[in-house]
Amino acid sequence: MDGPAASGTPGTSSAPGAPGAGDRAVGILGRQRARESSARTYARSFPIVPVRAKGMTVEGADGRRYLDCLSGAGTLALGHNHPVVLEAVRRTMESGAPLHVLDLATPEKDDFTDALFATLPGEFADRARIHFCGPAGTDAVEAALKLTRTATGRRGVLAFTGAYHGMTAGALAVTGRVSARERVAEGVAEVTRLPYPYPYRCPFGVGGERGTALAATYAERLLDDPAGGVAPPAAMILEAVQGEGGAVPAPDSWLREMRRITAERDIPLIVDEVQTGVGRTGAFWAVEHSGITPDVMVMSKAIGGSLPLAVIVYDQDYDAWLPGAHTGTFRGNTLAMATGAATLRYVAREGLAERAATVGARMTARLDGLRHALPVIGDVRGRGLMIGVELVDPAGPVDSCGARPAAPELAQRVRAACLERGLIIELGGRFDATLRLLPPLTISDEQAETVLDRLADAIAHASADRHQDKQGRQA
Template sequence: MRAELLHRQARRESAARTYARTLPVVPVTAAGAVVTGADGRTYLDCLSGAGSLALGHNHPEVVAALKATLDSGALLHGLDLITPQKDAFTTELLARLPGELCQDARVHFCGPAGTDAVEAALKLAREATGRRGVVAFTGAYHGMTLGAASVSGPEGLRSGGPAEAQPVTRLPFPYGYRCPFGVGEERAGELSARLLESLITDPCSGVGRPAAVILEVVQGEGGVVAGPDGWLREVRRITARHEVPLIVDEVQTGVGRTGHFWACERAGVTPDILVAAKAVGGGLPLALIAYRPELDVWAPGAHTGTFRGNTLAMVAGEITLRTVAEQGLAGRAAEVGERLRRGLRELAAEWPEFGDVRGRGLMTGVELVDPDGPADRTGSPPADPRFAHALRAACLDHGLLLELGGRADSVLRLLPPLILGDGEADSVLERLAGALRAARAGIPRGTRSGGGRGSAATVPGAPAGAVSGGGRA
């Protein structure tokens, strides 16, 4: 059955497939962090729906609530009409929002993907300010639609033509391992923020005051690159002082993923507009923005969509939000995440291919490098996409579902559900160690081609122009 299904998918579905190309698995059952394929093999899921499954697969409370809702005859598709389920979800969400947003935020439900929520945030900021320009950051990933892609970093996302009506100014993200300024992440954060203020205040900068600044606290698809707390606080100070709405994209980082309920809370920052999707719907399609009430200036129908009232997603989302909060799963994510990174750093001591181990909570990245290649200006070895792709395939053979991200698709990304147990975390490390041995046997050191500074398209078997992340289409 597995081979037949994979063959039919390849024949019927588009060339834009991503995960299906690199993870030839046919899942048939799943529970918690374990997925069972049609071939009977089990896998530890360190992908969890690109971070959507905070409580893992088929959480008993979520499943029971969904069954009860279906049996009740509740309205399943209500456009933007209010239902008891939607009211319960919104009440729970408002209680969990960061800072002052939990007091009186307005919530707008969008089409059921993070990319549409980003579009809504950008449109709202432009409407509220009367300005057009947007400031974004290098390495960003905000989605696949034209507006969201225009504020993203990778060239492949923007090759279809960014939204021409939206001028975008890009600033360096404080990326410690490959620092754009060559000074380390803390100092880079200071310089990036200083550059932001200069662009806004200098009448000769050619930029002027933008409609918004948009950022991810931790860049997920960009390679699990966390911005320093001081940088985020300074960006918040600058945007508040100059009355520029700050949009924080928490599509992947929200709902406990980084060790805080929202990633921006670690720095004590409250955005003007918060973008949420993925885990906020409990694994079902749901996306929204929450924003300060004074920004609520748009007219009825200014941003609409058919599937913005999914009752089942509201039910799953309400349980997920409450469970993560009441069971302290954000703190648990911080503990288990550090356990994973500690083990990964131990592996790095004997595997020089592990150039950098980083992350927050259960959002971890390992930048894979060619230790024999020429170092860049920061002293870091070159990225090694060939080895990264070999390691991903070896991980699958060893029962690990995970993906790549970052520059040249050379960052191994771990996004397990927040309910991952200590024993499962240790098993992840054991399986990864086995996969490392297999990958090195397949590509011995000294046989790699040029250190891998090219794109994933130069790697055998990688689709041209591939983007490993996605998940917001």
Template sequence: MDNVLTGTDRPRAASAPPLTLEAFCEQRSFELRRNPYLERQEARESNARSYPRRIPLALQQGQGIYLRDTQGHIFIDCLAGAGTLALGHNHPATITAMRRVLDAGLPLHTLDLTTPVKDAFVEALFDCLPEPLAQRGKIQFCGPTGADAIEAALKLVKTATGRRTVFAFSGAYHGMTQGALGLTGNLAPKLPLGSSMGDVHFLPYPYDYRCPFGLGGEAGVDAGLHYIEHLLDDPESGVLPPAAVVVEAVQGEGGVIPAPARWLRGLRDITRQRGIALVVDEVQTGLGRTGRMFACEHAGITPDVLVLSKAIGGGLPLSVLVYDAALDRWAPGAHAGTFRGNQLAMAAGIATLQTLRHEQLTAHAAAMGERLTGHLLQLQREHRCIGEVRGRGLMLGMELVDPDAPPGRGRPPQDGVMARLLQQHCLRQGVILELGGRHSAVVRLLPPLIISAEEVDVVAERIARALQGAWAERAATRPARATA
């Protein structure tokens, strides 16, 4: 390879179009061609690789919400590092912050020793926290991933309470390490392992469109809270009192399912009254993604433990726990990690937090999410294969269904085949998005929070085109079904 740093087999022409909306719109739909980078990746990387199977791209350049691959195609990135890139690719604020650290000769690797950069990061983060964590919270720096922060949270609450049982929720996703996987609802990655954490008990999550109690609405919320209270208070439930309840305010990988605010408030009351730690996993929702700085703020609650990663590192690996000081009972060294002192990530994180606040991007995410939701709801009115549009802010999903199949429990079945076709057709239209939920039937959108109104409109237009193409391909195998 001649040009490794730019990621191309030959130097990119100086006349390559800039990464702008205008350049994107000038580009017609296209088919992805054979790519030697992907062939080498398939030959050498492990069978566990995931994203390249669904998004077969070799990327060489990113700016804002745009990406360019090694074949010159421009894409709008509605995946954004699974929500990591709140400010998009190579935002000037984060790049400048990292360059300052490099130019100053500051140490890049400090374990958990403090530095001026680390001190400034903690101050910037605590300035954004909900009360009372901002006043009496403690912070633990973890390894580079959200999964490691979840592992730390489990150790923290078990040490503080002396209990071993933990409650989690169906549909949850908390990571792929052994402990985090034990809290995750998806069975597929667990089956090869034979067993997982035996002290985890799963509760029904308030998935309104497919209510686990067959009720939905306020009745479904009441039933869910009643079930949890009954389980905790029944002396013959068979379940030991838990150290913690671990929950996502919006389930992401589980299908973009927002928990109703009243349900979250009820869960907070139930756990507080019984001395159970409430752990809220905001790895994907934190830092403005849902239209509030933290998703739990939509319900007006403060957890005992807040788990953060992804966006807080400004695109670089970083994860932390922020928790009530009353839980701070673990011994020195009870949780460690070589790369918990990532100074470049902390500098980029400071820049991200400051930019979010100065440019009011949290409110912007709420407005752009409302705009994009309006477009998706219009598509739902036009296409029967869209069962539900849901989410908060710029964390949105469309659940695709088979409208002509026999309904199950009052709803059409999920259609993962149609979702995969739509993802492929979106890619040909230059839009990168991901799937999630049961049977991978939910199309998920997580664009950078800097996306403009005009760009939102273009994304919706491209999804509409892709939907037509995907349905035509789906219907070709079932000629009797002519409309979406």
């Protein structure tokens, strides 16, 4: 399914679906709308019913095929149903291993921990402890916040504009998006929001290295100001590349400054690697680009090799928990540990982080080259295979950094146009105007070109349709 059929007629399969397949899909989608909560998200953006998937290709119940540039929001490092993952599932199932054992020691857990620690920066791995959390990344964030609050005896947390860390109470409190928090009581006291460097829409209105330096200076001076209103915090939590925030990479110099500032003030530094980990950014872990060593790393998504798994790995000096301080019924997911270990080793053995850096740079360069022909592309950014394309109104006013107004309605049109052309992408960013690309690390050169062809065509057509609609309203 990843061969020629994946790059043929957009949005169609090489053979028609079974009789009634379209009716079946319509029925399933209708029952989903009737029975599932109004909080469902991806199902609203992608009205498809996947029935088969392999590599980067997803086939719907109606027989149509799509190239998947969402990859389970970054979970599928190897794409769908990779042979290495399927073999790990078969081997574990056939071995008779218990599939659920709470937090008991098993050979599969021991092997996963070996595989994970082998990927960590040496200085960090030598002093590391691991805690297995509930299966979602948001629980791992909760664990990291609880750990540092326990170890320091403090309550406050430093977080950043544009951040996304999950949807449970503590993780939501340190998330930046106001709309996600405004109707929910926050669960972590004293969250201080600091400016995250975002060159295209610089919080200081200057951009570039100057904006990055100001962000670091602001953080340091606020912490040292006796009248700044910030008590010594329990932790600082950040993403080396903001994912839901619009694929915004933090400059390495800024990350090093955050590490210096926190280390000098005895503030634990938590780095959320839920989406950036396992080769996604062109290094096995995103912190490696800057060379920093955090105190806590939050990991989920790709570490489970397609299955639910979340952990925190942290410096042994912070291991201040009592037994049972952070528990969860599904900490002992044997299958996920087996598929996770297999995935971690495959990514390392096959050099897929380096591959992500190479392919990602080529895709980003081509997208950036489209800006002249498609002026609705305001900014192209990212790291490795974590790419963002921010859409703007090219007729709107220019701000002090040269950015034009975001165009979220156009982004929705482009997402729909991509789906029509057999391409799955999602939106993100401050205004939901950033097209986000998270293809599997196994993407082929041919698939990368097909993705870019379909995306460029979708942007061009959606832009033209939007322009015609505007003219029609003005007539």
